[in-house]
Amino acid sequence: MCCLTKFISRVQSLRLTSFTATSAIGTGLAATLAALREQRSGIARKKWETLDFDACIGEVPGLDTLALRDDLAIFDCRNNRLAQLALEQDGFEQSVRDVITRYGSKRVGVFLGTSTSGILSSEIAYRHRDAASGKLPANHDYRHTHNSYSSADFVRRYFGLQGPAFVVSTACSSSAKVFGSAQRMLASGLLDAAIVGGVDSLCLTTLYGFNSLQLVSSNPCKPFDINRDGISIGDGAAFLLVEKAENAVHDDILMSGIGESSDAHHMSTPHPEGLGARLAMQAALKMSGLQPSDISYINLHGTSTHNNDDAEDKGVTAIFGTETPCSSTKGHLGHTLGAAGAIEAIICALALKNNFAPGGVGTETIDPQLHCNYLLSNLEQPMRHALSNSFGFGGSNCSLVFSKITA
Amino acid sequence: MSALQIYVDGISLFGPGLSGWEQSREVLAGDAALLLAPPQLPPVECLPPAERRRVGMLIKLSMAIGFEAVRSAGADPAHLATVFSSTEADCDNCHNILETLASPDRAVSPTRFHNSVHNAPSGYWSIATACMEPSTSLCAYDATFSAGLLEATTQSLNSSKPTLLLAYDATFPEPLFELRPIPYPLGVALVLNPVKTASARAQLSLSLVTSDASKMPDAELEMLRLNIPAARSLPLMQLLAKGSNGTVVIDYLEPLNLSIEVQCAV
Numbered sequence: 001m002c003c004l005t006k007f008i009s010r011v012q013s014l015r016l017t018s019f020t021a022t023s024a025i026g027t028g029l030a031a032t033l034a035a036l037r038e039q040r041s042g043i044a045r046k047k048w049e050t051l052d053f054d055a056c057i058g059e060v061p062g063l064d065t066l067a068l069r070d071d072l073a074i075f076d077c078r079n080n081r082l083a084q085l086a087l088e089q090d091g092f093e094q095s096v097r098d099v100i101t102r103y104g105s106k107r108v109g110v111f112l113g114t115s116t117s118g119i120l121s122s123e124i125a126y127r128h129r130d131a132a133s134g135k136l137p138a139n140h141d142y143r144h145t146h147n148s149y150s151s152a153d154f155v156r157r158y159f160g161l162q163g164p165a166f167v168v169s170t171a172c173s174s175s176a177k178v179f180g181s182a183q184r185m186l187a188s189g190l191l192d193a194a195i196v197g198g199v200d201s202l203c204l205t206t207l208y209g210f211n212s213l214q215l216v217s218s219n220p221c222k223p224f225d226i227n228r229d230g231i232s233i234g235d236g237a238a239f240l241l242v243e244k245a246e247n248a249v250h251d252d253i254l255m256s257g258i259g260e261s262s263d264a265h266h267m268s269t270p271h272p273e274g275l276g277a278r279l280a281m282q283a284a285l286k287m288s289g290l291q292p293s294d295i296s297y298i299n300l301h302g303t304s305t306h307n308n309d310d311a312e313d314k315g316v317t318a319i320f321g322t323e324t325p326c327s328s329t330k331g332h333l334g335h336t337l338g339a340a341g342a343i344e345a346i347i348c349a350l351a352l353k354n355n356f357a358p359g360g361v362g363t364e365t366i367d368p369q370l371h372c373n374y375l376l377s378n379l380e381q382p383m384r385h386a387l388s389n390s391f392g393f394g395g396s397n398c399s400l401v402f403s404k405i406t407a
Numbered sequence: 408m409s410a411l412q413i414y415v416d417g418i419s420l421f422g423p424g425l426s427g428w429e430q431s432r433e434v435l436a437g438d439a440a441l442l443l444a445p446p447q448l449p450p451v452e453c454l455p456p457a458e459r460r461r462v463g464m465l466i467k468l469s470m471a472i473g474f475e476a477v478r479s480a481g482a483d484p485a486h487l488a489t490v491f492s493s494t495e496a497d498c499d500n501c502h503n504i505l506e507t508l509a510s511p512d513r514a515v516s517p518t519r520f521h522n523s524v525h526n527a528p529s530g531y532w533s534i535a536t537a538c539m540e541p542s543t544s545l546c547a548y549d550a551t552f553s554a555g556l557l558e559a560t561t562q563s564l565n566s567s568k569p570t571l572l573l574a575y576d577a578t579f580p581e582p583l584f585e586l587r588p589i590p591y592p593l594g595v596a597l598v599l600n601p602v603k604t605a606s607a608r609a610q611l612s613l614s615l616v617t618s619d620a621s622k623m624p625d626a627e628l629e630m631l632r633l634n635i636p637a638a639r640s641l642p643l644m645q646l647l648a649k650g651s652n653g654t655v656v657i658d659y660l661e662p663l664n665l666s667i668e669v670q671c672a673v
Binding site: 052106115119122123126127129134135136140141142143147148149152153156162163164165166167168169170171177180181183184185187188189190204205208209210211212213260261262263264265266267268275276279392393394395396 | 409411458494495496504505506508509513514515516517520521522523524525526527529530531533534536537538539540541542543544545546547548550551554557558560561562564565581582583585586587615659660661662663
């Protein structure tokens with residue numbers, strides 16, 4: 001094994017066998033990579049659904065007219081349409097079919113993250129209750145749309161899988177934490193492979209809800225900027241097929257470390273010193289066997305709210321100092337909430353494979369109170385290991401380390 | 408696959424006519440009758456007053472089962488990783504937000520919004536117990552108990568540390584009740600330990616099987632088992648209540664179920 005990966009324990013690592021991402025910056029990996037290369041944002045000010053204010057959102061186009069596969073029609077909702085669109089990209093389906101052939105349908109798990117699943121369908125159904133009885137429209141399918149498990153159920157049936165499955169719903173850390181669930185399931189011998197990822201889509205609950213907390217910016221978000229004033233919400237879906245890492249080869253990407261922690265501080269505000277975030281980053285580094293100086297790039301949670309960016313900066317600089325290149329990609333595609341962890345995992349994988357650290361978008365003047373090395377333009381450099389942060393409501397923190405195998 | 412082995416150090420159950428483990432144990436062992444009525448829950452403890460005012464049924468229930476299980480294990484909750492598993496977030500809160508969004512004035516309350524996340528019970532628990540350990544929050548529709556037990560067991564075995572599993576469900580008001588008719592709130596909690604200690608009450612050996620799920624002999628307990636995802640655990644809880652050795656099969660995801668061999672005298 002080569003020097004660049006000698007510190008990584010392959011026993012605990014997961015190999016990213018295949019992956020794909022769809023968001024406002026593009027459908028599939030090629031479009032996503034191009035947008036990162038061009039530092040292009042998919043956030044736009046627009047009218048959406050019945051929203052009574054113009055919002056800056058990262059919308060995936062075409063979902064209103066997308067048809068689910070006939071045999072999966074009961075799952076029809078924006079969230080599962082987005083899931084299907086993402087699954088159809090980058091040869092991901094074929095990769096899954098290949099592992100099913102290799103291991104059998106009971107040995108492939110499905111662990112997905114979402115925060116609001118298909119709740120938009122219940123939001124619409126509540127606008128069409130029977131005036132006399134209060135009943136919801138007869139065609140409303142709570143189980144297959146609104147319930148949090150819907151997306152994992154959809155993906156499991158999409159591939160005819162028969163293995164373990166669940167949805168993790170820990171707000172904005174959801175689809176980072178699924179890597180841990182898959183890693184433990186594989187290590188326990190229950191599975192040979194798993195589909196991990198996340199799907200979250202625009203809905204009124206999050207748009208009005210974050211607005212009520214005064215956390216939605218009236219402009220496209222600008223993480224780490226002196227004038228940052230809130231998030232931009234986006235649609236997003238990302239799927240990764242993971243296996244044990246023993247057979248990883250040159251240029252493969254491994255998830256080499258995961259760290260999880262709780263803030264134990266407040267339901268919707270991070271620990272002011274980034275203490276929980278620090279614990280998660282340290283645990284991820286420890287599992288990967290790496291030192292902070294080994295990390296080539298940090299994909300920040302970087303939501304663009306005042307408190308979140310401030311706490312994360314304190315946490316990052318306490319561990320990494322002020323030199324490690326960092327950025328948030330929320331300025332590109334918005335905050336995709338429960339899908340953010342998986343999308344940003346894939347952004348780290350693209351950055352490692354293509355040897356560049358993506359510069360942030362939307363940010364003009366870095367807040368002088370923040371001290372990490374926030375990139376405003378792409379940095380071409382050899383990339384070996386990247387760390388990604390995801391933090392959610394309820395003080396749920398998760399950090400992931402990704403490493404590139406170089407032969 | 409070889410079976411996953413884990414010890415049970417602490418147990419709790421709150422549900423209709425099942426007010427804590429001592430009473431539930433008598434009902435499940437057949438020594439007392441089940442009187443179906445909304446669960447009697449202890450007051451929420453350890454939360455600052457501002458937080459305590461904001462909590463609904465789901466958080467009261469998860470706190471009640473969590474503290475009872477931790478106490479019965481003699482464990483320190485500040486050092487326990489947790490797995491929260493439920494089929495839905497706070498149902499009353501969800502209904503209220505949906506009604507607000509369907510009204511002309513869409514002023515969602517900020518407190519209702521942050522309480523709407525599926526991991527709100529985990530967030531309140533970590534604040535109440537000052538616990539910074541890993542915590543996850545799962546949903547697998549009706550398979551939520553087995554999904555949580557597998558996650559908590561693999562978490563515990565991989566970290567070599569005890570883990571607290573909390574599986575609980577609350578009830579929707581109409582109109583969603585018609586689509587998801589969970590009749591009563593019910594929750595179970597187990598402190599799982601990869602190591603045998605003086606606190607161990609039973610050893611569980613878990614494996615995935617394709618045989619049918621065990622049923623409850625009592626009609627009302629079987630009604631609870633079939634209609635509340637967390638109550639899918641009842642055949643396991645009955646063995647633990649009786650202190651009997653045996654094997655039960657718990658519902659999971661078609662075509663897999665979870666076989667649990669229970670050894671009570673450990």
